[in-house]
Structures are given as structure tokens and as C-alpha cells.
Amino acid sequence: MPEQDVTVGQLLLAEYESVKSEQRARIGFRDNLLYVTLAVVAAVVAATAQAERPSMLLALPPVCLVLGWTYLVNDEKISAIGLYVRDDLGPKLAELAAHSSGFATFGWEAYHRSDSRRRSRKTVQTVIDLTAFCAVPLAALIVFWSNGDAGRLLVALSVLEALAVAGLASQVVWYAKAA
Secondary structure (H helix, E strand, O other): OOOOOOOHHHHHHHHHHHHHHHHHHHHHHHHHHHHHHHHHHHHHHHHHHHHOOHHHHHHHHHHHHHHHHHHHHHHHHHHHHHHHHHHHHHHHHHHHHOOOOOOOOOHHHHHHHHOOOHHHHHHHHHHHHHHHHHHHHHHHHHHHHHHOOOOHHHHHHHHHHHHHHHHHHHHHHHHHHHO
């Protein structure tokens, strides 16, 4: 079997394919988390209404926290991959491909970020994320608190859940500003 030399360019292209494959998988997973969250919310609300037990709503904040945090982490990794391709991998390949300056690789990685409506889309997405992962569990807590017949332990638990949801909300906003 004859030996073949692997060039730096081939290695960089293989790395590009690998990170883009990871990015695609993370995008699909992240986007499905919103649908899972909606399904869980519907199931918990339906079960709560059927059982007429508002304390069951206390299940929503932890579920929304886990799903929201997973969504946020995947979203950050998706952005990090794009940044890596734009700022590290692309320039290395451009340097190998052309000895003259001005050659840009993976132009889409930067081009799609220059859209004049990008900021408004990011704002709307942040509102959607805050609604799905933070406002819904806070609404469930408000319904629970307004019921008024819960024991001290459940009220204490609900306050901790509210603080955790507020923490997630701050992270959603912080990551949106960073992006």
C-alpha cells in the first residue's frame, strides 16, 4: 500500500468538516429543545388541571431550567464553532491557499452575520428563549403561589425555583449580549 502524505490543508479541511458536522448536530438538537419544552409544559399543565393540584406546577421550573440551560450551552457552542471557523481555521486555510492577501475562506461564516436585520432577529429569539425557559415556569410559580394552600416546604422550594429561573434568565440575556 503506497504511503500518501497528508498536507496541512487536508488536515484543516478535515477539521472544518468535523466542526461543521458538530455544529449541524448541535443546531438540530438545540432547535428541538424548544419543541420538547412546549410538549413538557403542555403535559404538566394538562396533568395539573386534571388533578386539580397546583403543586404539580412545581415540576415546570426544574424541567425548564434543565432544558433551557442545555439549549443555552448548545447555542453557545454553535456560536463558538462559527467564531473558530471565521477567526482561526479560515485564515489558516486562506494563508495556505493564496499567498496574496485578501483571499477569504468560508465567506458565509461572516456574511450571514452582516444582515441588517440580524440584531432584531437576535432580540426576538432572546424574547422567545426567555418566554419558553423562564416566563413559563415563573407563571407556573405565580399560579402556585396564588393558590394559597401550600405548605412551608413547598413555598420554600418554589422560592428557590424562582431564584434559579431568574439566574437562567440573566444567563440568557448575558449570552445574547455577548453574541
